[in-house]
Amino acid sequence: MEGGVDYLIDERKKAQFDVEAMKVAWAGSRQAFELSDRIAKLVANDPIFEKFSRPMLGRKELFKNSLRKVAHAWKLIIDLRLSEEEAKLLRHYIDEPAYTDLQWEMFIPAIEGQGTEEQKRKWLPLARKMQVIGSYAQTELGHGSNVQGLETTATFDPQTDEFVIHSPTLTSSKWWPGGTAKVSTHAIVYARLILDGQFHGVHGFIVQLRNLENHTPLPGITVGDIGMKFGNGAYNTMDNGVIRFNHVHIPRNQMLMRVSQVTREGKFVQSDVPRQLLYGTMVYVRQKIVADASKALSRAVCIATRYSAVRRQFGSRNGGPEIQVIDYKTQQSRLFPLLASAYAFRFVGEWLKWLYTDVKQRLEANDFSTLPEAHACTAGLKSLTTSATADGIEECRKLCGGHGYLVSSGIPELFATYVPACTFEGDNVVMMLQVARFLVKTVSELGYKQPVGTTAYMRRVTALMQSNCAVRTAEEWLNPGVVVEAFEARSTRMAVACGQRLAKFENPEEGFAELSADLVEASLAHCQVIVVSKFVEKLQQEIPGKGVKRLLEVLFYVYALFLLHKHQGDFLATGYLTPKQASLANDQLRILYSKVRPNAIALVDSFNHTDHLLSSILGRYDGNVYPKLYEAAFNDPFNDSDIADGIHQYVQPMLRQELHSAKL
Numbered sequence: 221m222e223g224g225v226d227y228l229i230d231e232r233k234k235a236q237f238d239v240e241a242m243k244v245a246w247a248g249s250r251q252a253f254e255l256s257d258r259i260a261k262l263v264a265n266d267p268i269f270e271k272f273s274r275p276m277l278g279r280k281e282l283f284k285n286s287l288r289k290v291a292h293a294w295k296l297i298i299d300l301r302l303s304e305e306e307a308k309l310l311r312h313y314i315d316e317p318a319y320t321d322l323q324w325e326m327f328i329p330a331i332e333g334q335g336t337e338e339q340k341r342k343w344l345p346l347a348r349k350m351q352v353i354g355s356y357a358q359t360e361l362g363h364g365s366n367v368q369g370l371e372t373t374a375t376f377d378p379q380t381d382e383f384v385i386h387s388p389t390l391t392s393s394k395w396w397p398g399g400t401a402k403v404s405t406h407a408i409v410y411a412r413l414i415l416d417g418q419f420h421g422v423h424g425f426i427v428q429l430r431n432l433e434n435h436t437p438l439p440g441i442t443v444g445d446i447g448m449k450f451g452n453g454a455y456n457t458m459d460n461g462v463i464r465f466n467h468v469h470i471p472r473n474q475m476l477m478r479v480s481q482v483t484r485e486g487k488f489v490q491s492d493v494p495r496q497l498l499y500g501t502m503v504y505v506r507q508k509i510v511a512d513a514s515k516a517l518s519r520a521v522c523i524a525t526r527y528s529a530v531r532r533q534f535g536s537r538n539g540g541p542e543i544q545v546i547d548y549k550t551q552q553s554r555l556f557p558l559l560a561s562a563y564a565f566r567f568v569g570e571w572l573k574w575l576y577t578d579v580k581q582r583l584e585a586n587d588f589s590t591l592p593e594a595h596a597c598t599a600g601l602k603s604l605t606t607s608a609t610a611d612g613i614e615e616c617r618k619l620c621g622g623h624g625y626l627v628s629s630g631i632p633e634l635f636a637t638y639v640p641a642c643t644f645e646g647d648n649v650v651m652m653l654q655v656a657r658f659l660v661k662t663v664s665e666l667g668y669k670q671p672v673g674t675t676a677y678m679r680r681v682t683a684l685m686q687s688n689c690a691v692r693t694a695e696e697w698l699n700p701g702v703v704v705e706a707f708e709a710r711s712t713r714m715a716v717a718c719g720q721r722l723a724k725f726e727n728p729e730e731g732f733a734e735l736s737a738d739l740v741e742a743s744l745a746h747c748q749v750i751v752v753s754k755f756v757e758k759l760q761q762e763i764p765g766k767g768v769k770r771l772l773e774v775l776f777y778v779y780a781l782f783l784l785h786k787h788q789g790d791f792l793a794t795g796y797l798t799p800k801q802a803s804l805a806n807d808q809l810r811i812l813y814s815k816v817r818p819n820a821i822a823l824v825d826s827f828n829h830t831d832h833l834l835s836s837i838l839g840r841y842d843g844n845v846y847p848k849l850y851e852a853a854f855n856d857p858f859n860d861s862d863i864a865d866g867i868h869q870y871v872q873p874m875l876r877q878e879l880h881s882a883k884l
């Protein structure tokens with residue numbers, strides 16, 4: 221049976237909405253759609269950006285090939301005069317972790333956020349022209365999450381007007397910074413500031429690592445790669461490094477001094493800027509990671525959905541075709557919530573980008589009032605979206621059955637590249653505990669301070685604690701107000717319950733540690749309120765195109781009611797829902813799946829992913845899966861010869877019972 225092509229043609233005819241308009245809704249605007257479409261095609265049509273063979277390359281070849289791609293991309297950026305936004309898209313579509321990610325997403329933002337005007341004037345033009353290449357060296361062998369526990373020291377030497385950067389212990393070795401092992405010429409190194417024997421907190425320092433002429437490490441610097449990482453290809457295109465400093469001297473003006481300054485005399489000056497701004501780069505990157513989650517999840521979902529329409533299994537009658545696996549209700553109940561999550565994450569990512577831009581403008585004007593909210597939102601949504609996306613990619617692999625385990629399905633490499641997002645830029649549990657601190661504070665202040673921003677719903681604490689859900693039929697769940705209220709009530713009740721239990725502890729920190737598992741659950745509930753509410757806000761906007769808004773509404777209900785079903789224990793335990801109401805939500809969910817079904821292929825086509833980006837035989841746009849799987853198997857270099865190396869040496873002696881005399 222080779223009819224995958226016909227199956228997808230038939231599926232596309234079933235769509236009940238305007239796919240081109242949905243592409244625009246997904247992209248955010250027509251202009252954003254046209255821009256990303258143009259850059260995606262530019263990459264897909266350039267043979268240098270080929271990536272299908274990546275998992276078969278050895279590490280050195282892989283890395284060199286990655287350097288070649290970056291150089292080619294930089295040449296394109298210059299030749300075609302691409303803007304920063306276009307260059308960012310180019311990096312996205314090349315789809316290969318590389319040192320430039322650190323340059324553009326961490327080194328430059330760190331200088332922008334934590335540097336003085338003078339430092340920005342000096343370093344940013346150099347970095348933007350790639351005349352210096354920078355990385356972000358915060359994590360050490362012994363500490364990653366606990367930034368205040370870092371051991372690297374930066375001791376001021378008043379004689380020379382320099383800082384001495386030093387790694388006093390093995391565990392103080394910088395460990396993980398991307399781009400550092402082989403490429404970066406500079407790094408922002410986070411170190412303990414020591415002035416006249418006194419510790420003044422952890423700060424960022426611009427440290428030159430390599431000679432700009434011959435690329436050798438500078439005296440006092442030992443640098444190398446930390447070794448192969450999870451999966452073939454995947455994150456191994458990145459040179460994550462280890463660095464050891466042996467009393468390396470840098471000029472005083474290379475400490476990032478927007479937050480605090482060190483004078484020529486070696487005096488510490490704390491400005492009005494809050495210390496937390498030192499963590500500002502992480503807020504920026506967490507926001508970006510949330511925006512990227514929908515890109516990764518939508519890729520996996522696109523592959524699994526197209527393949528589920530092509531794949532047939534069981535149920536043939538009178539010699540007719542078997543059932544498309546997408547028609548199994550179990551397949552739908554696993555796949556469609558992921559499809560809906562991709563859209564939900566897309567919209568919350570768009571909102572978070574707006575929030576970040578607003579906070580950034582305020583910070584530039586020395587208004588720090590919204591920083592705690594921005595920190596809680598970026599930390600929490602980073603945790604929620606990356607955990608769900610990593611789990612979702614793995615679920616998509618299983619939805620593709622055995623073929624999903626093939627590298628040529630595109631899923632293993634996507635998974636291996638994606639999963640570290642649950643750890644980097646803040647371990648997901650550690651991040652949820654940051655949200656918990658914010659929530660606990662909000663709840664403890666409820667009596668005298670009105671919560672604002674994403675916790676504003678807790679102003680209605682009395683109503684949310686006392687009233688119960690009024691739903692009586694499955695149909696009544698199709699009301700955004702009813703759905704959002706259910707999430708708000710559950711979240712408020714969980715947060716208040718945590719607050720009440722915490723109040724019983726004499727030592728609040730001890731109580732926080734003891735209740736931390738419950739606090740993480742309360743934080744997740746709050747973050748789900750944000751995602752659900754932002755989806756509703758999106759639906760309140762004008763969304764042009766036949767049937768587009770209706771389908772997005774269906775996806776909203778799928779997302780929200782699936783979460784409600786998954787976490788029904790919380791909704792029932794907090795007493796907002798009755799078991800009957802939870803069961804009605806589940807009945808509605810089944811009805812919603814049947815509304816998604818005819819539109820499923822068109823909904824994943826609306827992501828506008830090229831075959832190059834998907835790099836998946838199962839997810840091909842044309843559905844021509846089986847012939848191409850067969851072809852790829854025989855194109856694998858392992859099939860170059862019928863007789864593999866080692867057969868004559870190790871297998872044949874066994875067959876001939878001559879192993880005793882064979883040389884092994």
Ligand SMILES: CCCCC/C=C/C(=O)SCCNC(=O)CCNC(=O)[C@H](O)C(C)(C)COP(=O)(O)OP(=O)(O)OC[C@H]1O[C@@H](n2cnc3c(N)ncnc32)[C@H](O)[C@@H]1OP(=O)(O)O
Binds near residue numbers: 321496
């Ligand atoms: C393209 C991208 C490639 C990505 C490659 C990967 C790169 C990396 O991974 S770089 C390394 C990233 N590292 C981390 O993310 C480390 C995670 N750890 C932390 O962020 C922090 O250390 C912490 C937040 C977990 C704890 O910090 P600590 O100083 O111990 O802070 P407290 O818990 O005592 O909190 C003090 C106070 O500050 C608030 N706060 C913490 N972080 C931020 C922030 N980023 N922005 C604003 N405010 C922040 C925190 O909420 C506390 O507030 P109060 O409760 O009001 O005191």
Ligand SMILES: Cc1cc2nc3c(=O)[nH]c(=O)nc-3n(C[C@H](O)[C@H](O)[C@H](O)COP(=O)(O)OP(=O)(O)OC[C@H]3O[C@@H](n4cnc5c(N)ncnc54)[C@H](O)[C@@H]3O)c2cc1C
Binds near residue numbers: 362648
């Ligand atoms: C692919 C990749 C790229 C990276 N790139 C960079 C980079 O460019 N620059 C850089 O500086 N760093 C980088 N990192 C490092 C990364 O930021 C850290 O690994 C991350 O912040 C987690 O810290 P950790 O490794 O110390 O984990 P740990 O904190 O040691 O976590 C181990 C376990 O302990 C738990 N845990 C820790 N603290 C607590 C707590 N307070 N309460 C409850 N549980 C806790 C965690 O949940 C986790 O389960 C990278 C990491 C990876 C994987």
